[in-house]
Amino acid sequence: MYSLRVFVTIALLSCHVAAWWSPTIDEEIDKKTVYIDASCETKDYEGGAFANGWFHALGSSHEVIERVASHNDHDYHAVVKRIMKRVVSDEDDETQLDEIMKYFEQLSVLSIIDSLKDADIRIFCDDDAVSTKENPNTRMVFVGNDRLEDRYNFMAINIRDSCRYVSADAFTVIGHYRIQTLWNGQTAHGQKSERMVISICKRGLQPMQPPFNRYWQGGMMTQQLANDYGINWMQNTAAHIIVHELMHALSDGQIFDLPNAAAAYGWRNVENMDQMHAEENADSYAFMADAALLAPDWTITRLWAPPGCPPNVVERETSAKFGQLAHYADRSRPTKRMVLRSTGNETEQSIRVRSFLEADPRFIMAMDEDSGISRP
Numbered sequence: 001m002y003s004l005r006v007f008v009t010i011a012l013l014s015c016h017v018a019a020w021w022s023p024t025i026d027e028e029i030d031k032k033t034v035y036i037d038a039s040c041e042t043k044d045y046e047g048g049a050f051a052n053g054w055f056h057a058l059g060s061s062h063e064v065i066e067r068v069a070s071h072n073d074h075d076y077h078a079v080v081k082r083i084m085k086r087v088v089s090d091e092d093d094e095t096q097l098d099e100i101m102k103y104f105e106q107l108s109v110l111s112i113i114d115s116l117k118d119a120d121i122r123i124f125c126d127d128d129a130v131s132t133k134e135n136p137n138t139r140m141v142f143v144g145n146d147r148l149e150d151r152y153n154f155m156a157i158n159i160r161d162s163c164r165y166v167s168a169d170a171f172t173v174i175g176h177y178r179i180q181t182l183w184n185g186q187t188a189h190g191q192k193s194e195r196m197v198i199s200i201c202k203r204g205l206q207p208m209q210p211p212f213n214r215y216w217q218g219g220m221m222t223q224q225l226a227n228d229y230g231i232n233w234m235q236n237t238a239a240h241i242i243v244h245e246l247m248h249a250l251s252d253g254q255i256f257d258l259p260n261a262a263a264a265y266g267w268r269n270v271e272n273m274d275q276m277h278a279e280e281n282a283d284s285y286a287f288m289a290d291a292a293l294l295a296p297d298w299t300i301t302r303l304w305a306p307p308g309c310p311p312n313v314v315e316r317e318t319s320a321k322f323g324q325l326a327h328y329a330d331r332s333r334p335t336k337r338m339v340l341r342s343t344g345n346e347t348e349q350s351i352r353v354r355s356f357l358e359a360d361p362r363f364i365m366a367m368d369e370d371s372g373i374s375r376p
């Protein structure tokens with residue numbers, strides 16, 4: 001048994017020799033500016049939810065970067081694999097990881113400026129109050145048929161893409177699709193031609209029915225919430241909404257809601273998504289940020305179950321698919337505690353199962369769990 005353990009340790013170490021994603025040096029990050037409209041303060045329907053969301057959106061981007069770059073955060077790497085279907089230590093996935101991480105890096109260095117005109121991204125929380133062409137006194141003006149004009153940003157908006165006509169918490173308007181001939185193709189009053197406009201709708205900042213919350217702070221997740229809602233509890237937080245919208249904006253619309261509005265949101269969709277869709281889907285990024293915020297207290301039940309696993313293992317896989325959360329004793333150290341604990345009462349079958357698990361380093365990593373029970 002000991003010789004087998006040595007073999008497994010060597011196999012794990014050899015994994016670490018491979019290329020690893022590392023953060024881009026600061027000077028090479030494409031730095032963007034953001035203007036946050038006063039409405040995000042004055043029309044923050046659950047007072048402070050926007051600020052809480054902004055703080056955690058930025059904070060989570062730093063966490064994501066640190067955790068992906070870490071060489072021993074097997075916990076978070078398993079989450080990345082589950083969401084993006086990419087292996088952090090795999091050379092073949094390096095280019096795509098660069099692409100994915102690029103946006104978290106841009107988010108982490110976003111700077112707030114006071115000038116709407118100069119900002120790459122503009123954020124409003126004015127709930128798209130709409131006035132008429134005859135008496136225009138709001139940002140959005142109804143100009144007939146299904147068209148609105150955004151007077152501040154010089155954009156034409158389809159009514160379907162506004163807070164008033166869809167049941168979205170927020171939406172992002174991609175500049176170059178919407179700056180139309182209306183303004184003779186000019187960038188209008190010296191504004192940035194690639195400007196992005198995020199509107200956080202009233203319903204994205206309103207108080208929710210308990211147990212949900214717009215706010216996030218460490219310690220809010222409980223065993224009950226983890227069992228009942230898992231990581232999905234996070235998707236209504238202002239932080240989740242802001243990361244989601246910023247990904248649309250930072251990527252210039254390359255990150256979309258895929259494969260379609262019905263199948264783009266929520267953990268189940270994100271978890272089920274194929275590799276190609278995942279890296280272009282905003283909610284996939286938002287869940288990466290959520291998972292980083294939940295650490296180190298909670299993480300997605302981490303079991304990658306190969307075919308032929310015993311029923312209790314497959315059951316854990318199902319719970320991960322539903323986004324259920326668990327406590328882990330040590331997110332950095334791959335241990336075989338759970339496997340070894342079960343050796344007290346060995347049968348021919350248990351020995352066979354253990355050998356099977358121990359032969360696969362990925363699976364041993366997945367066993368880095370302290371029985372899924374809360375730490376003190």
Ligand SMILES: [Zn+2]
Binds near residue numbers: 244245248256257282
């Ligand atoms: Zn979206």
